[in-house]
Amino acid sequence: MPGLFGIVAKSREISPQRLRAMGTRMADVLRQMPWLRTELYATEYFCGGRVHPAVLNAAAQPLVTADARGRVWFDGECRLDGRWTLTTPTADEAAALVADQHATIASADGVFALAVLQGDRQLVLATDRLGFRPLYYTETPQWFAYAAEVKALLVIADALPAIDETAVRQYFAFDHMLGDRTWWHNIQLIPPASVWRVSPAASTRQQYWSFDDIRREPCHPKEAREQFGKLWEQAVHAYRRPGRTPVLLSGGLDSRLLVAELLTQGQGADIVAVTYGSTESPEVGPARTVAKRAGIEHRVCDWNTANWWHGREQAIWQTDGLVNANHLHPAIAMEEMRTGTCYSPMNVVGDLLFGGSHLEATAPWSEVRQHPEQLMARRFVPNPFVTLDEALEAARPDIERTASGPSSDCVHLRQRVRRYVLHSPGCFAPYCETVFPGVASEFLGLFLGSLTDDQRINHRFYNRFLADRHPRFFANLAWQATGRGLWESPHVRIARDLKARVYRRLGIRRRKTPSNQWFVDYPAAVRQHRVRERMLAGDLLIDDVLHGAARRALVNDADQPLAPESLIAILTVETYFRQVIGMASVVEDQARAAPQQGRIQLTPFAGVDAA
16 A cells, blocks of 8 residues: 655665665555655655655655654554544654654554654654554665565565565465565564664664553443443544545445444435445345435445456555455455545454454463464465465464464454455555544453453344444344344344245245355356466466466366365466566666666566566
8 A cells, every 4th residue: 555665774885866766666666546646755864755645644744843853754543642533643743752762652543654764864663553554674784675565665676585485375374474474585564563763773673562451451241332332433533524435335234333323423425335246245235225224325336257356456466465366355446435535434343353253262362372373273275285284383483473462353453454454445545545443442452351252252242232322224234144133123023034935935046145255256257267277378477486386286176176265366476476577677677778776686586587
Protein backbone atom coordinates (compact mmCIF):
# COMPACT_ATOMS: atom_id res chain seq x y z
CA MET A 1 0.00 0.00 0.00
CA PRO A 2 1.23 3.59 -0.51
CA GLY A 3 2.89 5.19 2.47
CA LEU A 4 6.26 6.20 3.87
CA PHE A 5 9.66 5.48 2.37
CA GLY A 6 13.21 6.61 2.93
CA ILE A 7 16.90 5.80 2.81
CA VAL A 8 19.61 7.07 5.14
CA ALA A 9 23.31 6.83 4.32
CA LYS A 10 25.62 5.26 6.88
CA SER A 11 28.78 6.50 5.24
CA ARG A 12 30.04 9.12 2.79
CA GLU A 13 30.44 6.47 0.07
CA ILE A 14 26.99 7.30 -1.28
CA SER A 15 26.83 10.68 -2.96
CA PRO A 16 23.82 12.94 -2.40
CA GLN A 17 22.99 12.57 -6.10
CA ARG A 18 22.87 8.78 -5.88
CA LEU A 19 20.88 8.92 -2.65
CA ARG A 20 18.30 11.18 -4.28
CA ALA A 21 18.14 8.90 -7.33
CA MET A 22 17.46 5.90 -5.09
CA GLY A 23 14.76 7.78 -3.18
CA THR A 24 13.16 8.87 -6.46
CA ARG A 25 13.04 5.26 -7.68
CA MET A 26 11.35 4.22 -4.42
CA ALA A 27 8.73 6.93 -4.82
CA ASP A 28 8.11 6.08 -8.48
CA VAL A 29 7.41 2.41 -7.81
CA LEU A 30 5.03 3.28 -4.93
CA ARG A 31 3.05 5.72 -7.08
CA GLN A 32 0.96 3.16 -8.95
CA MET A 33 -1.99 5.45 -9.77
CA PRO A 34 -1.84 8.92 -11.33
CA TRP A 35 -3.93 10.53 -8.60
CA LEU A 36 -1.48 9.56 -5.83
CA ARG A 37 0.74 12.37 -4.55
CA THR A 38 4.49 12.14 -4.07
CA GLU A 39 6.45 14.16 -1.52
CA LEU A 40 10.24 13.90 -1.61
CA TYR A 41 12.70 15.43 0.83
CA ALA A 42 16.48 15.11 0.55
CA THR A 43 19.55 16.13 2.51
CA GLU A 44 23.18 15.12 2.12
CA TYR A 45 22.57 11.86 4.02
CA PHE A 46 18.83 11.21 3.69
CA CYS A 47 16.18 10.97 1.02
CA GLY A 48 12.60 10.00 1.69
CA GLY A 49 9.01 11.05 1.99
CA ARG A 50 5.67 9.48 1.23
CA VAL A 51 3.26 8.55 -1.54
CA HIS A 52 -0.38 9.02 -0.56
CA PRO A 53 -3.93 9.62 -1.83
CA ALA A 54 -4.32 12.92 0.08
CA VAL A 55 -7.32 11.65 2.03
CA LEU A 56 -6.38 10.77 5.61
CA ASN A 57 -3.22 12.90 6.00
CA ALA A 58 -3.80 15.46 3.30
CA ALA A 59 -1.41 18.23 4.41
CA ALA A 60 2.05 18.30 2.86
CA GLN A 61 4.88 16.60 4.76
CA PRO A 62 7.45 16.59 6.26
CA LEU A 63 6.06 18.38 9.25
CA VAL A 64 8.67 20.56 10.94
CA THR A 65 9.18 20.79 14.70
CA ALA A 66 9.14 24.15 16.45
CA ASP A 67 12.93 24.14 16.89
CA ALA A 68 13.31 23.38 13.15
CA ARG A 69 15.60 20.43 13.95
CA GLY A 70 13.09 17.64 13.35
CA ARG A 71 11.32 16.46 10.20
CA VAL A 72 8.26 14.21 10.66
CA TRP A 73 6.36 11.90 8.30
CA PHE A 74 3.13 10.33 9.55
CA ASP A 75 0.89 7.86 7.75
CA GLY A 76 -2.39 6.70 9.29
CA GLU A 77 -4.48 7.87 12.22
CA CYS A 78 -3.72 8.41 15.88
CA ARG A 79 -5.48 9.13 19.17
CA LEU A 80 -3.55 11.00 21.81
CA ASP A 81 -4.17 11.21 25.57
CA GLY A 82 -7.18 8.90 25.39
CA ARG A 83 -9.24 11.33 23.31
CA TRP A 84 -11.72 9.67 20.92
CA THR A 85 -10.63 12.01 18.17
CA LEU A 86 -8.60 10.89 15.17
CA THR A 87 -5.79 13.14 14.17
CA THR A 88 -2.56 13.62 12.33
CA PRO A 89 -0.30 14.68 15.19
CA THR A 90 1.66 17.88 14.93
CA ALA A 91 5.39 17.62 14.35
CA ASP A 92 6.11 18.33 18.01
CA GLU A 93 3.52 15.82 19.21
CA ALA A 94 4.93 13.11 16.95
CA ALA A 95 8.54 13.86 17.86
CA ALA A 96 7.64 13.81 21.55
CA LEU A 97 6.23 10.30 21.20
CA VAL A 98 9.67 8.94 20.33
CA ALA A 99 11.84 11.53 22.05
CA ASP A 100 13.33 9.22 24.68
CA GLN A 101 13.86 5.57 25.57
CA HIS A 102 10.74 5.43 27.76
CA ALA A 103 8.50 5.01 24.72
CA THR A 104 5.91 7.69 25.31
CA ILE A 105 4.36 6.34 22.13
CA ALA A 106 2.74 3.58 24.20
CA SER A 107 0.22 6.22 25.27
CA ALA A 108 -0.84 6.75 21.64
CA ASP A 109 -3.47 4.65 19.95
CA GLY A 110 -4.34 4.04 16.34
CA VAL A 111 -3.00 2.48 13.16
CA PHE A 112 0.03 4.33 11.83
CA ALA A 113 3.62 4.41 10.67
CA LEU A 114 5.89 7.23 11.83
CA ALA A 115 9.31 8.46 10.71
CA VAL A 116 11.24 11.25 12.42
CA LEU A 117 14.51 12.64 11.06
CA GLN A 118 16.36 14.27 13.94
CA GLY A 119 19.10 16.48 12.59
CA ASP A 120 20.68 15.15 9.43
CA ARG A 121 21.34 11.45 10.08
CA GLN A 122 19.38 10.36 13.16
CA LEU A 123 16.31 8.45 11.98
CA VAL A 124 13.54 7.13 14.23
CA LEU A 125 10.85 4.76 12.94
CA ALA A 126 7.76 3.64 14.86
CA THR A 127 4.86 1.27 14.15
CA ASP A 128 1.46 0.92 15.79
CA ARG A 129 0.84 -1.76 18.43
CA LEU A 130 -0.75 -4.22 15.96
CA GLY A 131 1.45 -3.43 12.97
CA PHE A 132 -1.49 -2.78 10.66
CA ARG A 133 0.38 -0.05 8.73
CA PRO A 134 3.28 -2.06 7.32
CA LEU A 135 6.84 -0.80 7.16
CA TYR A 136 9.43 -3.05 5.51
CA TYR A 137 13.17 -2.51 5.85
CA THR A 138 16.49 -3.62 4.46
CA GLU A 139 20.06 -2.48 4.98
CA THR A 140 23.60 -2.81 3.71
CA PRO A 141 26.88 -1.58 5.23
CA GLN A 142 26.34 1.67 3.29
CA TRP A 143 22.66 2.46 3.89
CA PHE A 144 19.41 1.64 5.71
CA ALA A 145 16.08 1.86 3.88
CA TYR A 146 12.40 1.47 4.79
CA ALA A 147 9.17 1.55 2.78
CA ALA A 148 5.47 0.73 2.94
CA GLU A 149 5.91 -1.86 0.16
CA VAL A 150 8.57 -4.47 -0.53
CA LYS A 151 8.97 -3.43 -4.17
CA ALA A 152 10.31 -0.03 -3.11
CA LEU A 153 13.22 -1.82 -1.43
CA LEU A 154 13.82 -4.22 -4.31
CA VAL A 155 14.10 -1.33 -6.73
CA ILE A 156 17.19 0.10 -4.95
CA ALA A 157 18.99 -3.21 -4.41
CA ASP A 158 22.14 -4.04 -6.39
CA ALA A 159 20.71 -7.51 -7.03
CA LEU A 160 17.58 -9.40 -6.09
CA PRO A 161 18.07 -10.92 -2.64
CA ALA A 162 18.00 -14.65 -2.11
CA ILE A 163 14.63 -16.29 -1.58
CA ASP A 164 13.72 -17.09 2.04
CA GLU A 165 12.98 -20.82 1.85
CA THR A 166 11.27 -20.82 5.26
CA ALA A 167 8.92 -18.13 3.97
CA VAL A 168 8.20 -20.31 0.93
CA ARG A 169 7.19 -23.26 3.12
CA GLN A 170 4.99 -21.02 5.27
CA TYR A 171 3.32 -19.46 2.24
CA PHE A 172 2.25 -22.76 0.71
CA ALA A 173 1.25 -24.21 4.08
CA PHE A 174 -0.82 -21.29 5.39
CA ASP A 175 -1.48 -19.02 2.37
CA HIS A 176 0.70 -16.35 3.98
CA MET A 177 3.99 -15.93 5.79
CA LEU A 178 4.54 -15.76 9.52
CA GLY A 179 6.49 -13.44 11.76
CA ASP A 180 8.05 -10.57 9.83
CA ARG A 181 9.10 -12.52 6.74
CA THR A 182 8.74 -11.64 3.08
CA TRP A 183 9.77 -13.67 0.02
CA TRP A 184 13.25 -12.22 0.35
CA HIS A 185 16.16 -12.59 2.73
CA ASN A 186 17.20 -9.24 4.16
CA ILE A 187 13.79 -7.64 3.58
CA GLN A 188 11.43 -7.93 6.52
CA LEU A 189 8.61 -6.15 8.30
CA ILE A 190 9.43 -3.88 11.19
CA PRO A 191 7.63 -5.61 14.09
CA PRO A 192 4.49 -4.11 15.64
CA ALA A 193 4.86 -1.75 18.61
CA SER A 194 8.43 -0.92 17.66
CA VAL A 195 10.61 2.15 17.94
CA TRP A 196 13.80 1.84 15.92
CA ARG A 197 16.59 4.41 16.09
CA VAL A 198 19.02 4.34 13.17
CA SER A 199 22.28 6.26 12.95
CA PRO A 200 25.75 5.70 11.48
CA ALA A 201 27.20 5.17 14.94
CA ALA A 202 24.66 2.71 16.38
CA SER A 203 21.13 1.46 15.99
CA THR A 204 18.66 0.40 18.68
CA ARG A 205 15.41 -1.52 18.47
CA GLN A 206 12.79 -1.20 21.18
CA GLN A 207 9.40 -2.84 21.69
CA TYR A 208 7.16 -0.43 23.55
CA TRP A 209 4.11 -2.69 24.07
CA SER A 210 3.12 -6.36 24.00
CA PHE A 211 -0.01 -8.41 24.64
CA ASP A 212 1.45 -9.28 28.03
CA ASP A 213 0.72 -5.68 29.03
CA ILE A 214 -3.01 -6.44 28.93
CA ARG A 215 -4.16 -6.89 32.52
CA ARG A 216 -6.72 -9.46 33.60
CA GLU A 217 -9.67 -7.53 35.03
CA PRO A 218 -12.70 -9.89 34.85
CA CYS A 219 -16.19 -8.47 34.56
CA HIS A 220 -19.67 -9.92 34.09
CA PRO A 221 -20.74 -10.37 30.41
CA LYS A 222 -23.68 -7.98 30.90
CA GLU A 223 -21.32 -5.29 32.17
CA ALA A 224 -18.93 -6.08 29.30
CA ARG A 225 -21.75 -5.68 26.76
CA GLU A 226 -22.57 -2.25 28.16
CA GLN A 227 -18.91 -1.25 28.07
CA PHE A 228 -18.52 -2.59 24.53
CA GLY A 229 -21.56 -0.61 23.40
CA LYS A 230 -20.08 2.63 24.72
CA LEU A 231 -16.66 1.96 23.24
CA TRP A 232 -18.09 0.97 19.87
CA GLU A 233 -20.29 4.07 19.72
CA GLN A 234 -17.30 6.29 20.53
CA ALA A 235 -15.02 4.54 18.03
CA VAL A 236 -17.46 4.65 15.12
CA HIS A 237 -18.25 8.29 15.84
CA ALA A 238 -14.54 9.10 15.85
CA TYR A 239 -14.08 7.36 12.48
CA ARG A 240 -17.01 9.08 10.78
CA ARG A 241 -16.42 11.61 8.04
CA PRO A 242 -18.93 13.84 6.27
CA GLY A 243 -19.70 13.00 2.68
CA ARG A 244 -20.39 9.85 0.66
CA THR A 245 -18.62 6.99 2.40
CA PRO A 246 -17.98 3.64 0.67
CA VAL A 247 -18.36 0.73 3.09
CA LEU A 248 -17.88 -2.94 2.31
CA LEU A 249 -21.01 -4.88 3.24
CA SER A 250 -20.69 -8.66 3.27
CA GLY A 251 -23.13 -11.35 4.27
CA GLY A 252 -21.49 -11.62 7.69
CA LEU A 253 -21.82 -9.84 11.00
CA ASP A 254 -18.89 -7.43 11.25
CA SER A 255 -19.66 -5.10 8.36
CA ARG A 256 -23.37 -5.21 9.24
CA LEU A 257 -22.56 -4.02 12.77
CA LEU A 258 -20.59 -1.12 11.34
CA VAL A 259 -23.39 -0.12 8.96
CA ALA A 260 -25.99 -0.42 11.74
CA GLU A 261 -23.97 1.85 14.03
CA LEU A 262 -23.38 4.42 11.29
CA LEU A 263 -27.13 4.49 10.66
CA THR A 264 -27.84 4.91 14.37
CA GLN A 265 -25.50 7.90 14.37
CA GLY A 266 -27.29 9.48 11.43
CA GLN A 267 -24.92 8.72 8.55
CA GLY A 268 -27.29 6.50 6.56
CA ALA A 269 -27.77 8.94 3.70
CA ASP A 270 -24.01 9.09 3.13
CA ILE A 271 -23.28 5.34 2.99
CA VAL A 272 -22.59 3.54 -0.27
CA ALA A 273 -22.56 -0.18 0.52
CA VAL A 274 -20.34 -2.30 -1.75
CA THR A 275 -20.72 -6.09 -1.90
CA TYR A 276 -18.80 -8.55 -4.04
CA GLY A 277 -19.51 -12.19 -4.77
CA SER A 278 -21.24 -14.54 -7.17
CA THR A 279 -25.02 -14.73 -7.24
CA GLU A 280 -24.75 -18.27 -5.81
CA SER A 281 -22.57 -17.24 -2.87
CA PRO A 282 -24.15 -16.70 0.58
CA GLU A 283 -22.67 -13.18 0.66
CA VAL A 284 -24.83 -11.23 -1.76
CA GLY A 285 -28.33 -12.19 -0.60
CA PRO A 286 -27.95 -11.23 3.08
CA ALA A 287 -26.07 -8.05 2.16
CA ARG A 288 -28.83 -7.03 -0.26
CA THR A 289 -31.45 -7.61 2.46
CA VAL A 290 -29.53 -5.49 4.96
CA ALA A 291 -29.03 -2.65 2.47
CA LYS A 292 -32.73 -2.68 1.62
CA ARG A 293 -33.68 -2.64 5.31
CA ALA A 294 -31.22 0.21 5.89
CA GLY A 295 -32.41 2.19 2.88
CA ILE A 296 -28.87 2.82 1.62
CA GLU A 297 -27.35 2.73 -1.84
CA HIS A 298 -26.05 -0.76 -2.64
CA ARG A 299 -23.58 -1.66 -5.37
CA VAL A 300 -22.99 -5.35 -6.12
CA CYS A 301 -19.84 -6.42 -7.94
CA ASP A 302 -21.00 -9.63 -9.61
CA TRP A 303 -18.16 -12.09 -9.44
CA ASN A 304 -18.26 -15.21 -11.53
CA THR A 305 -16.08 -17.81 -13.19
CA ALA A 306 -15.63 -15.54 -16.23
CA ASN A 307 -14.22 -12.51 -14.36
CA TRP A 308 -12.81 -14.24 -11.26
CA TRP A 309 -9.22 -13.06 -11.98
CA HIS A 310 -10.20 -9.44 -12.69
CA GLY A 311 -7.98 -7.04 -10.74
CA ARG A 312 -5.96 -9.76 -9.04
CA GLU A 313 -2.71 -9.22 -10.92
CA GLN A 314 -2.78 -5.61 -9.80
CA ALA A 315 -3.70 -6.69 -6.27
CA ILE A 316 -0.81 -9.19 -6.21
CA TRP A 317 1.58 -6.40 -7.16
CA GLN A 318 0.11 -4.02 -4.58
CA THR A 319 0.44 -6.65 -1.82
CA ASP A 320 3.90 -7.84 -2.98
CA GLY A 321 2.70 -11.39 -3.54
CA LEU A 322 2.53 -11.97 0.21
CA VAL A 323 -1.02 -13.38 0.28
CA ASN A 324 -2.47 -16.15 -1.88
CA ALA A 325 -4.67 -14.51 -4.52
CA ASN A 326 -7.35 -16.97 -3.41
CA HIS A 327 -7.92 -14.40 -0.63
CA LEU A 328 -7.66 -11.24 -2.74
CA HIS A 329 -11.43 -11.13 -3.18
CA PRO A 330 -11.68 -7.34 -2.76
CA ALA A 331 -9.75 -6.80 -5.99
CA ILE A 332 -13.04 -6.97 -7.89
CA ALA A 333 -14.30 -3.91 -5.99
CA MET A 334 -11.27 -1.62 -6.17
CA GLU A 335 -12.82 0.86 -8.59
CA GLU A 336 -16.11 0.93 -6.66
CA MET A 337 -14.28 1.93 -3.47
CA ARG A 338 -12.94 5.06 -5.14
CA THR A 339 -16.26 6.71 -4.38
CA GLY A 340 -17.20 9.94 -2.60
CA THR A 341 -14.77 10.60 0.22
CA CYS A 342 -12.52 7.64 -0.75
CA TYR A 343 -12.44 6.92 2.97
CA SER A 344 -13.84 3.70 4.41
CA PRO A 345 -14.07 2.33 7.96
CA MET A 346 -13.75 -1.45 8.27
CA ASN A 347 -14.49 -3.76 11.21
CA VAL A 348 -11.44 -5.86 10.44
CA VAL A 349 -11.07 -7.81 13.72
CA GLY A 350 -14.70 -8.31 14.75
CA ASP A 351 -15.02 -11.99 13.88
CA LEU A 352 -11.82 -12.89 15.74
CA LEU A 353 -11.71 -10.45 18.65
CA PHE A 354 -15.41 -9.86 19.31
CA GLY A 355 -16.66 -13.23 18.07
CA GLY A 356 -13.92 -15.57 19.27
CA SER A 357 -14.13 -17.47 15.97
CA HIS A 358 -10.46 -18.57 16.06
CA LEU A 359 -10.62 -19.97 19.59
CA GLU A 360 -10.46 -23.71 20.16
CA ALA A 361 -11.91 -25.63 23.09
CA THR A 362 -9.31 -28.41 22.97
CA ALA A 363 -6.99 -27.01 25.65
CA PRO A 364 -6.55 -23.83 27.70
CA TRP A 365 -4.14 -21.21 26.43
CA SER A 366 -1.80 -21.86 29.35
CA GLU A 367 -1.16 -25.31 27.88
CA VAL A 368 -1.24 -24.36 24.21
CA ARG A 369 1.35 -21.66 24.91
CA GLN A 370 3.96 -24.40 25.45
CA HIS A 371 3.60 -25.41 21.78
CA PRO A 372 1.97 -22.40 20.11
CA GLU A 373 2.82 -23.56 16.60
CA GLN A 374 0.01 -26.11 16.97
CA LEU A 375 -2.43 -23.20 16.64
CA MET A 376 -1.59 -23.19 12.94
CA ALA A 377 -2.54 -26.85 12.43
CA ARG A 378 -6.18 -25.91 11.81
CA ARG A 379 -5.02 -23.29 9.29
CA PHE A 380 -2.87 -25.73 7.32
CA VAL A 381 -3.66 -25.89 3.59
CA PRO A 382 -2.92 -29.35 2.14
CA ASN A 383 -0.42 -28.93 -0.70
CA PRO A 384 2.16 -30.99 -2.62
CA PHE A 385 5.18 -29.10 -1.28
CA VAL A 386 5.00 -29.05 2.53
CA THR A 387 3.56 -31.59 4.97
CA LEU A 388 1.78 -30.56 8.14
CA ASP A 389 4.75 -31.57 10.28
CA GLU A 390 7.15 -29.63 8.07
CA ALA A 391 4.83 -26.63 8.13
CA LEU A 392 4.60 -26.60 11.92
CA GLU A 393 8.36 -26.92 12.17
CA ALA A 394 8.73 -23.94 9.83
CA ALA A 395 6.17 -22.03 11.91
CA ARG A 396 7.71 -22.70 15.32
CA PRO A 397 10.43 -19.99 15.53
CA ASP A 398 8.16 -17.21 14.27
CA ILE A 399 5.22 -18.23 16.48
CA GLU A 400 7.28 -18.75 19.64
CA ARG A 401 8.66 -15.21 19.44
CA THR A 402 5.14 -13.79 19.48
CA ALA A 403 3.27 -16.22 21.77
CA SER A 404 2.32 -13.72 24.44
CA GLY A 405 -0.72 -12.30 26.15
CA PRO A 406 -3.79 -13.73 27.89
CA SER A 407 -5.34 -15.56 24.91
CA SER A 408 -4.39 -17.58 21.84
CA ASP A 409 -6.08 -14.83 19.85
CA CYS A 410 -3.00 -12.72 20.52
CA VAL A 411 -1.04 -15.06 18.26
CA HIS A 412 -3.67 -14.86 15.53
CA LEU A 413 -3.73 -11.06 15.73
CA ARG A 414 0.06 -10.95 15.47
CA GLN A 415 0.24 -13.47 12.65
CA ARG A 416 -2.78 -14.23 10.46
CA VAL A 417 -4.87 -11.10 11.00
CA ARG A 418 -1.92 -8.76 10.60
CA ARG A 419 -1.06 -10.40 7.29
CA TYR A 420 -4.65 -10.51 6.08
CA VAL A 421 -5.04 -6.78 6.67
CA LEU A 422 -3.16 -6.71 3.37
CA HIS A 423 -5.90 -8.33 1.35
CA SER A 424 -8.62 -5.67 1.70
CA PRO A 425 -6.82 -2.45 2.66
CA GLY A 426 -3.86 -3.55 0.56
CA CYS A 427 -6.05 -3.90 -2.53
CA PHE A 428 -7.86 -0.64 -1.88
CA ALA A 429 -4.94 1.48 -0.67
CA PRO A 430 -4.32 3.36 -3.95
CA TYR A 431 -8.08 3.89 -4.33
CA CYS A 432 -9.44 4.44 -0.84
CA GLU A 433 -8.11 4.98 2.68
CA THR A 434 -9.19 2.26 5.12
CA VAL A 435 -9.47 2.83 8.86
CA PHE A 436 -10.25 0.38 11.65
CA PRO A 437 -12.64 1.20 14.50
CA GLY A 438 -12.46 -1.64 16.99
CA VAL A 439 -8.69 -2.12 17.34
CA ALA A 440 -7.97 0.50 20.01
CA SER A 441 -6.32 -0.58 23.24
CA GLU A 442 -9.65 -0.31 25.10
CA PHE A 443 -11.11 -3.04 22.87
CA LEU A 444 -8.06 -5.26 23.35
CA GLY A 445 -8.30 -4.77 27.10
CA LEU A 446 -12.02 -5.58 27.18
CA PHE A 447 -11.99 -8.71 25.03
CA LEU A 448 -8.62 -10.13 26.02
CA GLY A 449 -8.49 -8.91 29.60
CA SER A 450 -12.03 -8.63 30.95
CA LEU A 451 -13.67 -11.53 29.08
CA THR A 452 -12.44 -15.10 29.13
CA ASP A 453 -12.00 -17.25 26.06
CA ASP A 454 -14.93 -19.39 27.21
CA GLN A 455 -17.17 -16.33 27.26
CA ARG A 456 -16.18 -15.32 23.71
CA ILE A 457 -15.81 -18.65 21.89
CA ASN A 458 -18.30 -19.48 19.10
CA HIS A 459 -19.80 -15.97 19.17
CA ARG A 460 -21.35 -16.51 22.62
CA PHE A 461 -20.77 -12.91 23.69
CA TYR A 462 -20.87 -11.29 20.26
CA ASN A 463 -24.21 -12.65 19.05
CA ARG A 464 -26.03 -11.58 22.21
CA PHE A 465 -24.53 -8.11 21.95
CA LEU A 466 -25.54 -7.76 18.30
CA ALA A 467 -29.11 -8.93 18.86
CA ASP A 468 -29.51 -6.62 21.87
CA ARG A 469 -27.92 -3.51 20.37
CA HIS A 470 -29.29 -3.66 16.82
CA PRO A 471 -32.25 -6.09 16.78
CA ARG A 472 -33.54 -4.52 13.57
CA PHE A 473 -30.51 -5.84 11.69
CA PHE A 474 -29.60 -8.99 13.59
CA ALA A 475 -32.61 -10.58 15.26
CA ASN A 476 -34.48 -11.83 12.20
CA LEU A 477 -32.24 -10.99 9.22
CA ALA A 478 -30.24 -14.00 8.07
CA TRP A 479 -26.46 -14.04 7.96
CA GLN A 480 -24.32 -16.08 5.63
CA ALA A 481 -22.97 -18.71 8.05
CA THR A 482 -26.37 -20.16 9.06
CA GLY A 483 -28.98 -18.57 6.82
CA ARG A 484 -30.86 -17.50 9.97
CA GLY A 485 -31.07 -14.50 12.25
CA LEU A 486 -29.33 -14.42 15.62
CA TRP A 487 -32.47 -14.07 17.75
CA GLU A 488 -35.40 -14.96 15.54
CA SER A 489 -38.96 -14.29 16.63
CA PRO A 490 -41.37 -17.26 16.60
CA HIS A 491 -43.25 -16.21 13.45
CA VAL A 492 -39.99 -15.85 11.51
CA ARG A 493 -38.78 -19.29 12.61
CA ILE A 494 -42.11 -20.83 11.59
CA ALA A 495 -42.03 -19.09 8.21
CA ARG A 496 -38.47 -20.26 7.50
CA ASP A 497 -39.26 -23.85 8.49
CA LEU A 498 -42.43 -23.84 6.41
CA LYS A 499 -40.56 -22.56 3.37
CA ALA A 500 -37.92 -25.27 3.77
CA ARG A 501 -40.60 -27.98 3.98
CA VAL A 502 -42.32 -26.67 0.85
CA TYR A 503 -39.01 -26.70 -1.02
CA ARG A 504 -38.39 -30.29 0.05
CA ARG A 505 -41.93 -31.36 -0.87
CA LEU A 506 -41.61 -29.85 -4.34
CA GLY A 507 -38.15 -31.34 -4.81
CA ILE A 508 -36.54 -27.92 -5.19
CA ARG A 509 -32.88 -27.84 -4.30
CA ARG A 510 -31.23 -24.51 -3.77
CA ARG A 511 -27.75 -24.42 -5.24
CA LYS A 512 -25.11 -24.11 -2.57
CA THR A 513 -21.59 -22.84 -2.97
CA PRO A 514 -19.01 -25.00 -1.13
CA SER A 515 -18.39 -23.61 2.35
CA ASN A 516 -14.78 -22.70 1.55
CA GLN A 517 -15.75 -20.84 -1.63
CA TRP A 518 -17.86 -18.00 -0.25
CA PHE A 519 -17.35 -15.57 -3.12
CA VAL A 520 -16.91 -17.50 -6.35
CA ASP A 521 -16.69 -21.14 -7.46
CA TYR A 522 -12.89 -21.42 -7.66
CA PRO A 523 -12.77 -25.06 -8.86
CA ALA A 524 -14.97 -24.16 -11.81
CA ALA A 525 -13.00 -20.96 -12.47
CA VAL A 526 -9.59 -22.63 -12.69
CA ARG A 527 -11.03 -25.37 -14.91
CA GLN A 528 -12.79 -22.92 -17.20
CA HIS A 529 -9.65 -20.83 -17.65
CA ARG A 530 -7.35 -23.86 -17.95
CA VAL A 531 -5.02 -22.40 -15.33
CA ARG A 532 -3.02 -25.61 -14.88
CA GLU A 533 -2.53 -26.13 -18.61
CA ARG A 534 -1.56 -22.53 -19.23
CA MET A 535 1.09 -22.60 -16.52
CA LEU A 536 2.52 -25.86 -17.89
CA ALA A 537 2.82 -24.29 -21.35
CA GLY A 538 5.72 -22.06 -20.29
CA ASP A 539 8.65 -21.86 -17.92
CA LEU A 540 7.79 -21.72 -14.24
CA LEU A 541 9.95 -19.32 -12.28
CA ILE A 542 8.72 -20.79 -9.00
CA ASP A 543 10.28 -24.12 -10.00
CA ASP A 544 13.71 -22.58 -9.54
CA VAL A 545 12.77 -22.24 -5.87
CA LEU A 546 10.85 -25.50 -5.52
CA HIS A 547 13.45 -27.55 -7.43
CA GLY A 548 10.96 -28.67 -10.07
CA ALA A 549 8.19 -29.62 -7.62
CA ALA A 550 5.65 -27.17 -9.04
CA ARG A 551 5.80 -28.62 -12.54
CA ARG A 552 5.70 -32.17 -11.18
CA ALA A 553 2.60 -31.32 -9.16
CA LEU A 554 0.91 -29.78 -12.19
CA VAL A 555 1.83 -32.71 -14.43
CA ASN A 556 0.59 -35.24 -11.84
CA ASP A 557 -2.69 -33.41 -11.35
CA ALA A 558 -4.68 -36.20 -13.01
CA ASP A 559 -3.47 -38.77 -10.46
CA GLN A 560 -3.20 -36.43 -7.47
CA PRO A 561 -5.52 -33.48 -8.13
CA LEU A 562 -4.33 -30.15 -6.82
CA ALA A 563 -6.73 -28.28 -4.57
CA PRO A 564 -7.78 -24.93 -6.12
CA GLU A 565 -6.08 -23.14 -3.21
CA SER A 566 -2.72 -24.71 -4.09
CA LEU A 567 -3.16 -24.09 -7.80
CA ILE A 568 -3.95 -20.42 -7.18
CA ALA A 569 -1.04 -20.20 -4.73
CA ILE A 570 1.32 -21.31 -7.51
CA LEU A 571 -0.28 -18.87 -9.93
CA THR A 572 0.04 -16.04 -7.39
CA VAL A 573 3.74 -16.42 -6.76
CA GLU A 574 4.45 -17.08 -10.44
CA THR A 575 2.66 -13.84 -11.29
CA TYR A 576 4.56 -11.95 -8.59
CA PHE A 577 8.00 -13.22 -9.63
CA ARG A 578 7.34 -12.23 -13.24
CA GLN A 579 6.24 -8.77 -12.09
CA VAL A 580 9.46 -8.38 -10.09
CA ILE A 581 11.64 -9.43 -13.00
CA GLY A 582 9.73 -7.06 -15.27
CA MET A 583 10.40 -4.24 -12.81
CA ALA A 584 14.08 -5.19 -12.71
CA SER A 585 14.31 -4.97 -16.49
CA VAL A 586 12.70 -1.52 -16.52
CA VAL A 587 15.07 -0.26 -13.82
CA GLU A 588 18.08 -1.55 -15.74
CA ASP A 589 16.89 0.20 -18.89
CA GLN A 590 16.40 3.44 -16.98
CA ALA A 591 19.82 3.14 -15.38
CA ARG A 592 21.48 2.65 -18.79
CA ALA A 593 19.68 5.75 -20.07
CA ALA A 594 20.78 7.84 -17.09
CA PRO A 595 24.08 6.42 -15.76
CA GLN A 596 24.82 9.63 -13.92
CA GLN A 597 22.08 8.66 -11.42
CA GLY A 598 24.07 5.66 -10.23
CA ARG A 599 23.31 2.53 -12.23
CA ILE A 600 22.12 -0.53 -10.34
CA GLN A 601 21.98 -4.01 -11.79
CA LEU A 602 19.04 -6.14 -10.76
CA THR A 603 19.49 -9.77 -11.74
CA PRO A 604 16.80 -12.47 -11.92
CA PHE A 605 16.89 -15.77 -10.11
CA ALA A 606 19.62 -18.22 -11.10
CA GLY A 607 18.77 -20.08 -14.28
CA VAL A 608 15.83 -17.85 -15.23
CA ASP A 609 15.83 -15.91 -18.47
CA ALA A 610 14.81 -12.35 -17.65
CA ALA A 611 13.72 -11.80 -21.25
